Amino acid sequence: MxxxxxxxxxxxxxxxxxxxxxxxxxxxxxxxxxxxxxxxxxxxxxxxxxxxxxxxxxxxxxxxxxxxxxxxxxxxxxxxxxxxTNEDIARFNRDMIERRWSPERASRIQELCESIGKPGVSDIVTYFEWQDLEENRQAEYQSEPIDLSVTPPRDPYQKLLGLVNLPRTLDKARAELAGTTGDYIWRTGQSLLLLDFLGLTPDELFEALRTDHSDKSMCEWISSNMLSRSDVEIAFFNRGAIQNYPVTADRMEAHERMLTDAGLAPMTTITTAFERLCWDDALL
Incomplete structure (x- = not known):
């Protein structure tokens, strides 16, 4: 290393x-x-x-x-x-992901962003956000479909084009193309929120995958066809996706039902969609 x-x-x-x-x-x-x-x-x-x-x-x-x-x-x-316990780990994970800069260090965010050539991205509030931004973190390119009945897709925190959940969405869409989705779906939930942000439809993405389904080619296609999004807009989207709590009674009921279906109830420390997906993947 x-x-x-x-x-x-x-x-x-x-x-x-x-x-x-x-x-x-x-x-x-x-x-x-x-x-x-x-x-x-x-x-x-x-x-x-x-x-x-x-x-x-x-x-x-x-x-x-x-x-x-x-x-x-x-x-x-x-x-x-x-x-x-799993509850302890879930609580630790949440605390780590949401841990914010101290007020003293937060005042230096603009200076730090300028130092890495990202002057427009000053709305960084957590340590994890900063670390990934500083390292220009991207998932490794994949090209072959995954059998999702055996192996889970990439976790929702991984990024391509700076966007969380894009690698995972491509994994699930490729699996649909290969007929190996298992119990996974991608034309709803977090993947649909991502595509809405990009200004793309599931059918458009799926048709592009038919031509060349490698991550590299799909990133090129998405870059050419998505809505224009600034670094600031992407940072806001990522945070919203990572901190996607169920904020209405209907969404809370659905969240609790999905925890139960995944065998994770009553883990009350799993409060976001991304956390639920990661724990669900671990049960595969």
């Missing part, structure tokens, strides 16, 4: 449904290799994560040094971390 010339995984990325754990593993591996660059893992996201897990920093570093992959690191954590 070389973080002098690359980036860790997104803080939104999960390992066994714990946000920021993949990113922390990447930073510790880079530290072990002497290629941490300007990153730190003894403070910020990683410290909050390690404190939540109830393990010591030095012990975690030593464990990662002798374990070659994420799964073996997770096995060690399970044996050494404090007991945490």
């Amino acid at each position: 070389d973080l002098i010339n690359g980036f860790p995984r997104s803080p939104y990325a999960r390992l066994h449904n714990v946000v920021s754990l993949p990113s922390t593993i990447d930073k510790i591996r880079a530290d072990l290799n002497g290629t941490l660059g300007e990153y730190v893992w003894q403070s910020g996201f990683s410290k909050w994560l390690i404190d939540f897990l109830g393990v010591h920093q030095d012990a975690t570093r030593d464990a990662i040094a002798t374990r070659p992959d994420d799964d073996s690191v997770w096995e060690w954590l399970q044996q050494n971390m404090q007991p945490r």
Whole structure:
């Protein structure tokens, strides 16, 4: 892992449904290799994560040094971390995703955005938003359909063209084209909100997929056919999608029904659509 010339995984990325754990593993591996660059893992996201897990920093570093992959690191954590329920993890995830800049640091947002060539994007309020913006985070390109009865689509926090949920939407649409959607649907809910923002219809996207269904080609097609959207509009859309709480009685009833259908009730700490989707995926 070389973080002098690359980036860790997104803080939104999960390992066994714990946000920021993949990113922390990447930073510790880079530290072990002497290629941490300007990153730190003894403070910020990683410290909050390690404190939540109830393990010591030095012990975690030593464990990662002798374990070659994420799964073996997770096995060690399970044996050494404090007991945490799914409710605990869901609450931790929500707190991390929604953790905001202090008023003192928030006053520097405009300066920071200008320093990375994004002067128009000053409406950044959470640590996770800033990290992804600074690293110009994009999902890795995919091209082949996924069998969604076996493997879930990419998580809704991943981005293409700077837009959350676009990789996931393309995964589900490609699966429909291949006849491998399983129980997933994409012409409704969060995917429909995304397409409305882009000014595209599900049928238009599906027809474009028939021609060339790779992420790269679809991003080019979307860029040529979508409504013109500024960086600020995209930032607002992303936050609205990530923090999409059910705000009416009907939507709350539907949210609770979907939690029950997914076998997640009564996890009251799952309050957003994206969180529900991630936990539902983990049950596949």
